[in-house]
Amino acid sequence: MKKQDFKLFPGTYLQGKWNGHKYKVIQKLGAGACGTVYLCQTFQGEKVALKVGNDSSRMMLEVNMLKKFSKVQGVKLGPAFVDVDDWKATSLKVFPFYVMEYIEGVPLSNFLRGKGKEWIGICTIQLLTDLEHLHKAGFVFGDLKTDNLLMSNSQVRWIDVGGVTAIGRAIKEYTEFYDRGYWGFGSRKAEPSYDLFAVTMIMLEMVHPNKFEKGAHPRRTLAAKLASSNDLKPYHSLIAGVWKGKFQSASEMKQALSYIVMKRAKGTPVSRKQMKAQKHSSEWGELLALSAVAGVFWGFSIFSFWI
Amino acid sequence: MKAGRLKQILLLTDGCSNHGEDPIAVAALARNQGVTVNVIGVLDDRQNEKPQGLEEVESIAEAGGGVSQIVYQKSLSQTVQMVTRQAMTQTIQGVVNKELQEILGEGKSIEELPPATRSEVVEVVEDLGEACELEVLVLVDTSASMHHKLPTVKEALYDLSLSLNARTGSNQFSIYTFPDVKNTIRRVIKWTPELGEINGVFSKLSSGGYTPTGPALKEALYAFTEKPLFRGIQDGEDPYEETGF
Ligand SMILES: Nc1ncnc2c1ncn2[C@@H]1O[C@H](COP(=O)(O)OP(=O)(O)OP(=O)(O)O)[C@@H](O)[C@H]1O
Numbered sequence: 001m002k003k004q005d006f007k008l009f010p011g012t013y014l015q016g017k018w019n020g021h022k023y024k025v026i027q028k029l030g031a032g033a034c035g036t037v038y039l040c041q042t043f044q045g046e047k048v049a050l051k052v053g054n055d056s057s058r059m060m061l062e063v064n065m066l067k068k069f070s071k072v073q074g075v076k077l078g079p080a081f082v083d084v085d086d087w088k089a090t091s092l093k094v095f096p097f098y099v100m101e102y103i104e105g106v107p108l109s110n111f112l113r114g115k116g117k118e119w120i121g122i123c124t125i126q127l128l129t130d131l132e133h134l135h136k137a138g139f140v141f142g143d144l145k146t147d148n149l150l151m152s153n154s155q156v157r158w159i160d161v162g163g164v165t166a167i168g169r170a171i172k173e174y175t176e177f178y179d180r181g182y183w184g185f186g187s188r189k190a191e192p193s194y195d196l197f198a199v200t201m202i203m204l205e206m207v208h209p210n211k212f213e214k215g216a217h218p219r220r221t222l223a224a225k226l227a228s229s230n231d232l233k234p235y236h237s238l239i240a241g242v243w244k245g246k247f248q249s250a251s252e253m254k255q256a257l258s259y260i261v262m263k264r265a266k267g268t269p270v271s272r273k274q275m276k277a278q279k280h281s282s283e284w285g286e287l288l289a290l291s292a293v294a295g296v297f298w299g300f301s302i303f304s305f306w307i
Numbered sequence: 308m309k310a311g312r313l314k315q316i317l318l319l320t321d322g323c324s325n326h327g328e329d330p331i332a333v334a335a336l337a338r339n340q341g342v343t344v345n346v347i348g349v350l351d352d353r354q355n356e357k358p359q360g361l362e363e364v365e366s367i368a369e370a371g372g373g374v375s376q377i378v379y380q381k382s383l384s385q386t387v388q389m390v391t392r393q394a395m396t397q398t399i400q401g402v403v404n405k406e407l408q409e410i411l412g413e414g415k416s417i418e419e420l421p422p423a424t425r426s427e428v429v430e431v432v433e434d435l436g437e438a439c440e441l442e443v444l445v446l447v448d449t450s451a452s453m454h455h456k457l458p459t460v461k462e463a464l465y466d467l468s469l470s471l472n473a474r475t476g477s478n479q480f481s482i483y484t485f486p487d488v489k490n491t492i493r494r495v496i497k498w499t500p501e502l503g504e505i506n507g508v509f510s511k512l513s514s515g516g517y518t519p520t521g522p523a524l525k526e527a528l529y530a531f532t533e534k535p536l537f538r539g540i541q542d543g544e545d546p547y548e549e550t551g552f
C-alpha cells in the first residue's frame with residue numbers, strides 16, 4: 001500500500017543491522033503488495049532470494065511461517081529460511097528484510113505452455129502431495145494460486161507462504177479467482193477443503209489461462225467452464241466432487257486423482273467403470289504407463305530425470 | 308493479554324461532504340470515543356480520473372484512526388474485507404505498542420524490537436485479531452450518484468461477513484444509510500452477527516443532492532454508544548476499552 005522509497009540496483013550491498021550478514025544484489029525478481037524480492041548472493045557466493053519491504057509485522061509473520069514450513073516431517077515445503085534482519089538505507093530509513101532459499105524455476109503457467117495435457121494430472125498430484133504434508137501439520141495454504149507456484153526441476157514448489165493459516169482460523173489472505181467464498185462454494189475458514197477448491201481452480205486455469213469472471217451465476221459459470229474443456233474431461237467428476245465437498249483432505253483427493261491416472265496406465269482394466277473411463281480418455285500417458293511398469297506410482301522423481 | 312472488543316465505523320461513499328459539520332472532526336471524536344473510522348471511496352468502473360473531493364476519504368480515516376482506500380466497484384468486496392482487517396490489526400498493534408512502551412520505555416515500538424522478539428509480538432497481535440470481538444457499523448452513502456453502485460455494495464457487505472465470520476471471535480454488524488430527511492441516517496439492519504440475506508435494504512433511497520457526511524458520522528457514533536453491548540462482558544475487564552480505543 002505504502003510506496004517504497006528505495007531502489008536496489010544490481011551490485012548494491014545490503015547489510016543487516018542485527019546479524020550483520022551482507023548480501024549482494026544481483027537482480028530484481030518481482031514485487032508484491034508488501035515488498036520486493038531480489039536475487040542476491042551471500043558472502044559465500046550462494047544464491048538466495050531476499051525480500052525487503054515496509055510492513056515489518058507482515059514480513060515477520062511470513063518469516064514465522066517460513067521457519068515453520070521450510071521443512072515439515074522431513075519434506076521441503078516452502079523455500080528454506082536463511083536470515084531475518086533490518087537494513088538501514090542511505091536515507092537512514094530502516095527496512096525489514098528476510099532471506100530465503102532461491103528457487104530457480106519458471107512460473108507454472110509458462111511451464112505448461114506447449115506441454116502435453118498429461119502435465120495437468122502430474123502437477124496436480126505434486127501439489128496435493130505437498131498439501132497433504134501441510135494439512136497433516138495442522139495448516140492450510142490459503143492463498144494458493146499459480147502466481148505462488150514455480151516449476152523447479154519438473155517439481156511444483158510454492159514460494160509465498162504468507163497466507164498459510166492454522167486450521168480452524170480465518171483465511172487471512174486470498175485471491176478471488178481461487179477463493180471458494182467468492183464462487184459461493186463455502187466459507188473462508190481454514191479447512192483442508194479450502195485448499196482443495198483452489199487446486200481445482202488451478203486445474204481450470206491450466207486449460208483457461210486467461211481466467212474468467214464469475215458473472216451473475218458463479219456456480220453455473222464454473223460448471224460451464226469445466227464442461228467446455230476436453231483436456232479436463234478425465235477429471236470432471238473429481239473436480240465436481242471437490243465442489244460438492246466430497247473430499248475432506250488432500251490425501252483423499254490425491255487418492256481419487258491417482259486412481260484416474262493409474263486407470264489409464266494399466267493395460268487391463270478390472271472394472272466396468274474403469275473401461276468406461278478408458279474409452280473417452282485416450283492415449284494420454286506413455287509416461288504413466290512407464291511409471292506403472294516400474295511400479296512407482298508415487299515416485300514422480302522418475303519424471304523429472306526422464307524429461 | 309486477552310482478546311478484547313473492537314468497534315469500527317465503515318463509511319462507503321463516492322463524493323465529498325457538502326453539508327453540516329466537518330466529517331474529519333467527527334472522525335477524530337469517534338476515535339477518541341474508542342471507535343475507529345474506516346472509509347472507502349467507491350469509483351465507477353468506467354471512471355478513469357479520480358474525481359474531486361475524494362481526498363477527504365483519506366483525511367477522515369486518518370483522523371478516525373482507521374484505514375482508507377479508493378477503489379473501483381469491481382474490487383470492492385476484496386477491499387472492504389481487507390480494510391476492515393487492516394484496521395483491526397492496526398488498532399491491536401496500537402494497543403500492543405502502548406503496552407510495550409510501558410515495559411520497554413518511551414519510543415519503543417514493534418518495528419524497533421530485535422527480530423526474535425518481534426517475531427513473538429506479531430504472533431500475539433495475530434492471535435488477538437483472530438479472537439477479538441468486532442462490532443462494525445456500516446454507513447452507506449445512498450445519495451443519487453451511489454444508486455447504481457448499491458448492488459455491488461450489498462455484495463461486498465455479504466462478502467465482509469463471510470470473511471469475518473470465519474474468525475474465532477464473534478462479530479456484530481449493523482447497516483445505516485444516509486442522507487435521511489428526518490434523522491440524517493436511517494438504520495436498515497440492526498445489530499446482527501451475520502449479513503446473510505440483506506435483500507431490499509437499499510430500496511428506500513434518498514435523492515437530494517446533499518451529502519451530510521459529518522452529521523451522518525456523528526449519528527452513527529451515537530448509534531454505537533446507545534447500542535446494548537455484548538452481554539456477559541464486564542466493562543473494564545477489556546484491554547481495548549481500558550486503553551481508550
Ligand atoms: N524464494 C524465491 N525464489 C525465487 N523467486 C522468488 C522467491 N520468492 C519470491 N520470488 C519471486 O518474487 C516475486 C514476488 O514475490 P512474493 O510472492 O513474495 O510477492 P507477491 O506474492 O507478488 O506479493 P505479496 O507481497 O503480496 O505476497 C514472485 O512472483 C517470484 O517471482
Ligand SMILES: [Mg+2]
Nearest residue numbers: 032148160162
Ligand atoms: Mg504473494
